[in-house]
Amino acid sequence: MAWAIVCALGYSPVCVARWGGTIGKRVMGLEVVRADGGGCRLPYRKAVLRHLLNLVTYTVTPLTIACVSAITLSEDKRSPVDKVAGSAVVRR
Structure with missing residues (x-):
């Protein structure tokens, strides 16, 4: 159990x-960068x-649908998660 928590909070971040x-x-x-940091x-x-x-977003199906819809409809193609975290995913 502790190993799963370490992986969940360690690998991606x-x-x-x-x-x-x-x-x-x-x-x-692809690369995750700060949206305001150049x-x-x-x-x-x-x-x-x-x-x-x-x-949380990808565990709850309605939130996943809302997130994908928000990405598709937004001008900058950023997810609500990226907007809250101040990040952007860019092609390198």
């Missing part, structure tokens, strides 16, 4: 804060916030 994304994002040429990486606390919000 650490990868995003340190390298700009998880292995999958890096392979796809391409700077997210600090760890914001990466944790983003990760926890993503866990």
Whole structure:
């Protein structure tokens, strides 16, 4: 159980804060950056916030549908989770 919590709170936030994304994002040429920082990486606390919000959003089906709809309809193509965390996913 403790191992699962460490992985859940460690893998994605650490990868995003340190390298700009998880292995999958890096392979796809994507990077998570600060929306207001001119391409700077997210600090760890914001990466944790983003990760926890993503866990909640993608666990509850109506929230997933709302999130996908919001991304599709927004001008900047950012999810509500990214707007709250102050992040953006960009192609590198």
